[in-house]
Amino acid sequence: MKARLLAVALLGPLACAAEPAGDTHHGQALFQQTCALCHGAQGGQGPNLAGVVGRKAGSAPNFGYTSALTASDLTWDGATLDRYLANPAALVPGTNMVVQVPAPADRRDLIAYLATLKAPAGPASRRPSVDPAASDAHDWRRQHPGAKYAISADHLPPPYNTSAPSNGPRVVAPPAGATLAVPAGFKVELFAKNLNGGRIVRVAPNGDIFIAETRANRIRVLRAPDGAAAPTEDTLFATGLDRPFGIAFYPAGPAPQWVYVANNNSVVRFPYRSGDLTARGPAETIVPRLSETTNGHSTRDLAFSPDGQRLFISVGSGSNVAENLPAKTPAEIEAWEKENALGAAWGSEAHRANVLVTSPDGRAPLKIFATGTRNPVSLALEPVNGALWTSANERDGLGDDLVPDYVTSLQEGAYYGWPWYYLGNHEDPRLKNLRPDLAGKATVPDVLIQAHSAALGITFYTAQTGASLFPAEYRGDLFVALHGSWNRNSRTGYCVIRVRLHDGKPTGEYEDFLTGFVADGRSVWGRPVGVAVAHDGALLVTEDGNGTLWRVSTVR
Secondary structure, eight states: OHHHHHHHHHHGGGGGSSSTTOOHHHHHHHIIIIIHHHHSTTOOSSOOOTTOTTOBTTOSSSOOOOHHHHTSOOBOOHHHHHHHHHOHHHHSTTOSOOOOOOOHHHHHHHHHHHTTOOOOSSSOOOOOOOOOOTTOTTSGGGOOTTOEEOOOTTSOOOTTSSOOOOOOOEEOOOOTTOOOBOOTTEEEEEEEOOOSSEEEEEEOTTSOEEEEEGGGTEEEEEEOOTTOSSOSEEEEEEOSOSSOOOEEEESSSSOOSEEEEEOSSOEEEEEOOTTOSSOSSOOEEEESOSOSOOOSOOOOOEEEOTTSOOEEEEEOOSSSSOTTOOOOOHHHHHHHHHHSOTTOOOGGGTTOSEEEEEOTTSOSOOEEEEBOOSEEEEEEEOTTTOOEEEEEEOOOSSOTTOSOEEEEEOOTTOBOOTTTEETTTEEOGGGTTSOGGGTTOOOOOSEEEOTTOOEEEEEEOOOOSSTTOOOGGGTTOEEEEEOOOSSSSSOOOOEEEEEEEETTEEEEEEEEEEBOOBOSSSEESOOEEEEEEOTTSOEEEEETTTTEEEEEEEOO
């Protein structure tokens, strides 16, 4: 009753509707399902929402708000929150918030619950120092092309060895004189700008560049002659999508017939002929539903098996570490895993934190290919042996150096640990003794990346010809875009790394390739997301902080 009265007092006119305070219990459930991963008590990719009602937009401490939100001059009363949750981008163009709450009743209940969240008493907490310890080789100030790193699952620190701060960056315009660094023999140039949430980038067989503008719910196509410094054509291929991310062309070869797109909770395809700059027909739904929930991680990627008979789909978790997973008895777990797969989570996490597989037409039953990958953001096929690889964002909250992200080849039927274990037989202390049956059963990934770096897009360097062809030593290596840390005292990531492979097998090391997007300990001007190999052999890199596309080529 107190919660309802508080909601009435804070929400004003909105709270005086037919059900004045809304259902705070339902609102809390919606918050846990839809918002908690980014806006929980610890904060994260979004600010802590305690005390949000009555607060000026973009004013809470310890979060790097977009300039669009801080310049909006909004105050979060009930009516404003209702409009924002209905369509964030319509109220604040340029906001990074993409999750919509379309049902008015759900918005009412969610806002009523938000009104019960009180801001902490006393002065605002101070942002933790971003100055790294002298031994932190992963701090942004030590990044430079060629710097090498190797992390072993056998030598990890204990959980909670350091604090786990909410230390998200403030995205700024490129500072005067800002430059990016690449190895000797290469150059990096701005290729395109003004992308609206440009994320995954894929190159069609004819050389056209497809970009998922996730925030704007569309796919953009850029066309440029080999070696050009800027696109000559810029069109929208498809619009009206739902947070699109993954893009794939099918079948393989010079004349694909379809462009596949992974939405937040479905897979669609568009009829396509080489050279199309706009979709020649409406979207055909191939997989109408990937999971029963759509909260949390929204990135979905696509890849086809080398023989073209299977379609792989990555689906991230809805939470950090399945904090609200309902209990099951050993017998119930055994039955669940027989029906699904070893280590498959259930409840709101069913079909989440996995890589799924079906047929290219979507008619084969949707099954789990590999489990426990938390957020397998990007997929790619290794060119030597055809193995499926993924980049995965591991969990947060255990300290600066836990848990390392990774890139790995995926073994069919393998379990990679989430949520109960990580990187082999390391049990998450927050879920201690809940799944002793899984001890020793988690597969260790191939290449570990500094914790909280946020490994996103991946691509193997497969070019063999072209005016911008990289040296032969790069052929077959993997490039990975690191979006950058938020849950770490020392800022890391915000770069593109190279993972070396020999005959298709990783050495376990990685090295910096493209660096320089960090302005200072508080601010960044670029957040790499997608990587792709252009028709002429150049490397393309998207970043969604300022909406730009960069081109790395060899110096001739």
